[in-house]
Structures are given as C-alpha cells and as structure tokens.
Amino acid sequence: xxxxxxxxxxxxxxxxxxxxxxxxxxxxxxxxxxxxxxxxxxxxxxxxxxxxxxxxxxxxxxxxxxxxxxxxxxxxxxxxxxxxxxxxxxxxxxxxxxxxxxxxxxxxxxxxxxxxxxxxxxxxxxxxxxxxxxxxxxxxxxxxxxxxxxxxxxxxxxxxxxxxxxxxxxxxxxxxxxxxxxxxxxxxxxxxxxxxxxxxxxxxxxxxxxxxxxxxxxxxxxxxxxxxxxxxxxxxxxxxxxxxxxxxxxxxxxxxxxxxxxxxxxxxxxxxxxxxxxxxxxxxxxxxxxxxxxxxxxxxxxxxxxxxxxxxxxxx
Amino acid sequence: xxxxxxxxxxxxxxxxxxxxxxxxxxxxxxxxxxxxxxxxxxxxxxxxxxxxxxxxxxxxxxxxxxxxxxxxxxxxxxxxxxxxxxxxxxxxxxxxxxxxxxxxxxxxxxxxxxxxxxxxxxxxxxxxxxxxxxxxxxxxxxxxxxxxxxxxxxxxxxxxxxxxxxxxxxxxxxxxxxxxxxxxxxxxxxxxxxxxxxxxxxxxxxxxxxxxxxxxxxxxxxxxxxxxxxxxxxxxxxxxxxxxxxxxxxxxxxxxxxxxxxxxxxxxxxxxxxxx
Numbered sequence: 001x002x003x004x005x006x007x008x009x010x011x012x013x014x015x016x017x018x019x020x021x022x023x024x025x026x027x028x029x030x031x032x033x034x035x036x037x038x039x040x041x042x043x044x045x046x047x048x049x050x051x052x053x054x055x056x057x058x059x060x061x062x063x064x065x066x067x068x069x070x071x072x073x074x075x076x077x078x079x080x081x082x083x084x085x086x087x088x089x090x091x092x093x094x095x096x097x098x099x100x101x102x103x104x105x106x107x108x109x110x111x112x113x114x115x116x117x118x119x120x121x122x123x124x125x126x127x128x129x130x131x132x133x134x135x136x137x138x139x140x141x142x143x144x145x146x147x148x149x150x151x152x153x154x155x156x157x158x159x160x161x162x163x164x165x166x167x168x169x170x171x172x173x174x175x176x177x178x179x180x181x182x183x184x185x186x187x188x189x190x191x192x193x194x195x196x197x198x199x200x201x202x203x204x205x206x207x208x209x210x211x212x213x214x215x216x217x218x219x220x221x222x223x224x225x226x227x228x229x230x231x232x233x234x235x236x237x238x239x240x241x242x243x244x245x246x247x248x249x250x251x252x253x254x255x256x257x258x259x260x261x262x263x264x265x266x267x268x269x270x271x272x273x274x275x276x277x278x279x280x281x282x283x284x285x286x287x288x289x290x291x292x293x294x295x296x297x298x299x300x301x302x303x304x305x306x307x308x309x310x311x312x313x314x315x316x
Numbered sequence: 317x318x319x320x321x322x323x324x325x326x327x328x329x330x331x332x333x334x335x336x337x338x339x340x341x342x343x344x345x346x347x348x349x350x351x352x353x354x355x356x357x358x359x360x361x362x363x364x365x366x367x368x369x370x371x372x373x374x375x376x377x378x379x380x381x382x383x384x385x386x387x388x389x390x391x392x393x394x395x396x397x398x399x400x401x402x403x404x405x406x407x408x409x410x411x412x413x414x415x416x417x418x419x420x421x422x423x424x425x426x427x428x429x430x431x432x433x434x435x436x437x438x439x440x441x442x443x444x445x446x447x448x449x450x451x452x453x454x455x456x457x458x459x460x461x462x463x464x465x466x467x468x469x470x471x472x473x474x475x476x477x478x479x480x481x482x483x484x485x486x487x488x489x490x491x492x493x494x495x496x497x498x499x500x501x502x503x504x505x506x507x508x509x510x511x512x513x514x515x516x517x518x519x520x521x522x523x524x525x526x527x528x529x530x531x532x533x534x535x536x537x538x539x540x541x542x543x544x545x546x547x548x549x550x551x552x553x554x555x556x557x558x559x560x561x562x563x564x565x566x567x568x569x570x571x572x573x574x575x576x577x578x579x580x581x582x583x584x585x586x587x588x589x590x591x592x
Contacts, residue, residue, distance in 0.1 A: 019486070019495055019498065020409060020412050020413035020495055020499075021413070022415055024413065024496065025409040025412075025413030025414075025415045026409075028405040028406060028408055028409035028413075029405070029410070029415075031402040032402040032403060032405065032406035032466050032470060033406070035462050035463045036425060036428075036429075036466050036467060038444070038459075038463060039441060039459060039460050039462070039463025040425075040429055040432050040437075040463050040464065041428060041432075042440070043432055043437050043441050044428060044431065044432050046440035047436070047439055047440040050440060055443075110337075113337075114334070114337060117330050117333060118334070120327055120330050121330055121331045121334045122331065125331055125334060125338075126334075128338055129334050129335070129337065132338045132339075132341040132342040133337075133341050134575075135341075135342075135345060136341055136345070138520070138571055139345075139572075140523065140541075140542060140567060140568060141524060141526055141542070142526055142541075142542045142564075143348075143564040143567060146545075146555070146560055146564060147344050147345055147347060147564075148344055149359075150347050150351075150359040150557075151347065153359040153360070155359070155360075156358050156359040156360030157359055157360065158343060158344070158346065158347060158360070158361050161360060161361065162343075188341065188344070191341075219326070220326055220330070245430060249433055249434035249435070249436070250434070251434060251435055251526070251527050255526065269434050269435040269436070270435070272435040272436060272439070273435045276438070276439045276442070285439045286439050286440065288436070289435070289437070289439045289440070290436075292434070292435075293432065293436050293437075296430065296431040296433070296436075297427075299430075300427050300430045300431050301427070303430075304423065
C-alpha cells in the first residue's frame with residue numbers, strides 16, 4: 001500500500017516535470033503564434049468588422065469606409081431578390097444541393113462501395129483501381145480542370161466520342177447540364193479520401209469476424225450490413241463531416257465553369273469571389289464570408305466535440 | 317480455401333464492378349498519356365504519330381512558362397521551410413513544456429484553421445496584406461500559406477512528438493545538455509520522419525494551389541504555374557492544346573513523385589488523413 005502510493009506519487013511528479021521552461025516554451029511557440037495570429041485569427045475578426053462597413057477597392061470608401069450597420073446583411077437576405085440567379089440565396093441553395101449530391105451521396109457512397117470492393121478483389125486489380133481513384137485526387141486542380149475541359153469538349157472530347165460510339169446523342173454538357181457536371185466532377189475528384197478512410201477502417205476490423213460469417217454462409221451484403229458498417233460507424237461520421245466542410249468551401253469548380261453559364265454553377269465560394277474580387281464590394285463580400293465562416297464553425301464544432309467524445313471513450 | 321460457386325460468381329462480379337469504376341475514374345485522364353507527346357494534339361484522344369518531345373521543347377523555350385515553374389518552386393520551398401520550422405518548434409513546446417492551457421490552444425487553433433479557409437478567408441487576408449503593403453510579392457503568398465497550413469502541421473507533429481519517450485532528452489540533460497541542445501541534438505533527429513511528412517504535405521498543398529496566388533499576385537513575372545498555365549490560352553480563350561498538355565504534365569510531376577515517395581516510404585495510410 002505504502003509502496004504503491006509512493007510509486008504513484010513519483011509518477012505524478014514525473015508527469016509534471018517538463019523539459020522546457022515556460023520561457024523557452026514561449027520562445028518556441030512565438031513564430032507559429034505570430035503567423036497563425038496574423039493570417040488565421042486576425043482575418044476572422046477583421047472580416048466581421050469589414051462586413052459592417054461599405055469598404056470598396058477604389059474611391060472614397062476605400063480609405064475611409066463608413067459604418068453601415070447590418071445593411072450588407074439586409075442586402076444579402078433581401079426577399080425580393082433572394083432566390084434570383086446570381087444572388088446570395090440562389091448560391092446558398094445551390095451549394096447545399098452541391099454538398100448533398102456530390103459529397104454526401106457521391107463521394108461518401110462511392111468511397112464506401114470502393115473500399116468494400118477492395119476487400120475482396122485481387123491485389124493487382126486493387127492497385128490499378130486505387131491508382132486511378134487517387135490520381136484524380138492528388139493532381140493539381142488546374143491540371144484536373146483542363147483535363148475535364150478536354151474530356152467534355154463537344155466536337156472531340158473523350159466523353160462525346162464514347163457516346164457517339166455507343167450510338168447515344170452527344171452533348172455540350174458544360175452548357176446544357178453545368179450543375180450536374182460539377183456534381184460529378186467533385187464526386188470524381190474527392191472520392192479517394194473517403195475510399196482511403198473507409199479502407200483503413202475496414203482493415204481495423206478483426207478478420208475473424210468475417211471468417212466466422214463466411215463459415216455461416218453469409219453473403220457479402222449481409223457481412224457489409226451486419227459487421228462492416230456497424231463497426232465503422234464512427235469513421236462514417238468523421239468522413240461525412242470532413243467532406244461536407246471541404247465541399248462547402250471548394251473553389252475548384254470555378255476552374256471548370258467560371259461560375260457560369262449565367263450563374264448556374266455559382267457556388268457560395270464563387271459568389272463570394274465575384275462580389276469581393278470582381279465587383280470589389282468588400283463590405284458585402286465580407287458579409288458573405290462571415291456567413292460562410294459561421295456555417296464552417298458549426299460543422300467544426302460538431303466534428304471536434306465528436307472527436308473528443310471518441311477520445312474519451314477510448315480512454316475509458 | 318475453396319470457394320463455392322456463388323462465392324466465385326460474387327467475386328467475379330465484384331472485380332468487374334471495381335474494374336468499371338476504375339476505368340470511369342481513369343477516362344478523363346487518359347488524354348494526358350497521349351496529348352503531350354503529339355505535336356498535333358487536339359482535345360480528342362489520338363495515338364501520337366509519330367511520338368515526339370516537340371511540345372516539351374516549345375514549353376522549355378517559353379520564358380513565361382518556365383518562370384512560372386520557378387515561381388511555384390520559390391513559393392512552395394519558402395512556405396515549406398516556414399511551416400516545417402515554425403510547426404516543429406511549436407509542436408515541441410506544446411508537447412514538452414507545461415505552459416498552462418496548451419491543449420486548449422491546440423483545440424482552438426484547429427477550430428479556427430478549419431473555419432477560416434477558402435474564399436471566405438481571402439477577403440480579410442487581401443485587406444490585411446494590402447494594408448501592410450505586401451500585395452503582389454512572393455513573401456505575401458508564402459506567409460499566407462504558412463499561416464493557413466501551420467495549425468494542421470502542428471497537430472500532426474505534436475501527435476508524433478507525444479509518441480516519443482521523454483527519456484531521450486532527459487538522459488541528454490542528465491549528461492549536461494541544455495534544453496535547447498537536447499532539442500537540436502537529441503529530439504530533432506528522432507522527429508525527422510514526422511517533419512518529412514509535414515514537408516511533403518505542405519509542398520503538395522502549396523504547389524497545387526490556385527486561389528491564393530490568383531488573388532494576391534498581379535505581376536506576370538511572379539505568377540506560379542497554377543496561374544501562369546492560363547498563358548497557354550489564346551486571346552479568344554481557346555487553349556493552345558499541345559503546350560497546355562505538355563506543361564500540365566511537367567507541372568504535375570513533382571506532386572506525383574512526392575506521392576510515390578510517401579506511399580513507398582509510409583504506405584497509403586499517412587497520405588489518407590492529411591490532405592487539405
């Protein structure tokens with residue numbers, strides 16, 4: 001008993017002993033703190049401040065902007081124009097649909113399907129398929145944008161070549177179905193992340209579970225539904241929150257469509273860019289930024305509280 | 317183990333499905349295997365006749381394009397050095413000192429770095445950069461990237477350092493080393509694999525990024541490849557396909573090489589969690 005207490009005391013003492021003094025620790029932290037402070041923390045508060053002004057790039061309001069209260073926000077939420085193409089509400093709804101279809105349905109389901117298929121197919125085929133999926137994810141966005149521009153070209157593009165070869169009608173999809181193009185594009189671009197996350201999740205399940213199911217004669221679908229999916233539930237939630245946040249902020253479709261034709265692919269990030277950096281209405285652009293950041297904040301808080309709960313569960 | 321007939325059938329079906337999905341993913345990229353080596357490449361897929369390096373020679377002769385690659389290199393290397401150095405120091409301090417509230421700090425930083433991102437962050441960053449007079453400079457691009465990537469880099473490295481026993485540095489200090497010596501001579505060599513991961517991750521992120529240089533730079537001779545690539549469009553907006561194809565391939569090479577390096581050295585799992 002006595003020895004035990006002494007040992008535990010020694011252990012707590014050891015835990016409290018630190019290699020770096022406070023002063024040395026602060027010096028080590030300083031460069032990172034300065035950079036993050038100026039380029040991450042300060043912008044967060046700055047954008048809130050600017051959103052209450054009528055700041056512009058040129059003219060009188062560039063140097064001495066006026067305080068306009070909530071006017072920028074009233075403009076964004078003006079019911080008369082809210083749902084009009086090229087306005088805030090239209091972009092917000094478009095972005096919601098984009099996230100639902102391309103991230104939650106497209107990337108997550110396709111990633112899950114791919115990860116499950118990877119468990120059973122021959123290793124050589126697995127490598128080839130993985131390479132194709134991951135290539136779509138790691139190549140620089142402008143390269144990907146150009147590849148898709150060529151792929152979708154009406155006269156010579158690979159897609160229309162295949163459609164004509166199959167006797168199907170060709171189409172100028174960037175003009176006719178721009179929204180579905182960016183949905184499929186984003187699914188294609190980002191499925192790799194979900195696939196890899198689910199792949200490592202499935203790999204962490206003890207193989208004996210599946211072997212037992214095999215002995216009982218379970219089908220692949222039964223194994224997926226009754227063993228695979230329930231055991232990776234935590235990973236699914238992590239994946240859904242992360243890809244939602246990334247897709248919500250993604251700017252890459254701009255490279256493919258420029259937000260057009262006639263605002264039909266103008267996601268919130270692209271709308272924000274146009275207001276702030278094409279029309280140079282910084283006040284209104286900042287107000288859009290504040291709303292985007294608030295939505296990000298909600299998702300980030302959900303994610304972090306979920307991660308903490310999981311960490312606690314592991315500790316216990 | 318012998319497969320029953322339905323199991324065999326299922327396995328063949330799965331392989332076929334996986335192969336089809338793989339082909340669908342590869343389709344938009346197949347064009348890149350041929351077009352760079354075809355002096356008469358168009359937007360359609362065509363086997364080059366003859367295979368030639370002519371397009372690459374034209375790119376190498378284009379000063380603006382080469383300048384773009386150099387600018388990408390300057391910004392990526394500058395950003396990577398800053399991120400790796402600042403993140404290593406900070407992560408070490410968070411792991412090894414007993415500064416109060418350090419776990420809250422990590423938490424809040426991660427929170428903010430995921431909230432302040434994308435176009436929404438560019439409005440205030442543009443105004444901050446222009447108010448300190450750094451508009452249209454390499455240093456602005458480097459600093460903004462460093463600030464944005466640092467929280468995640470610190471998080472990765474802190475995880476890594478927490479996994480290293482303190483006894484390494486303690487024994488060095490028993491032998492008379494100062495804390496700073498213990499860091500540079502004992503801890504740093506052990507942390508190196510973690511730093512490699514952060515370096516690769518930060519490089520790939522900066523090298524491929526379009527939005528930040530697109531907004532913070534104006535002069536043609538500072539533009540990185542991601543923006544300079546648009547010089548291969550004619551005035552009317554139609555692309556000069558042969559050059560674009562060859563340039564895209566050159567510009568993608570470092571990313572592909574680093575990816576192969578990481579997956580060879582660490583396997584897939586590392587790259588899985590750390591992009592974006």
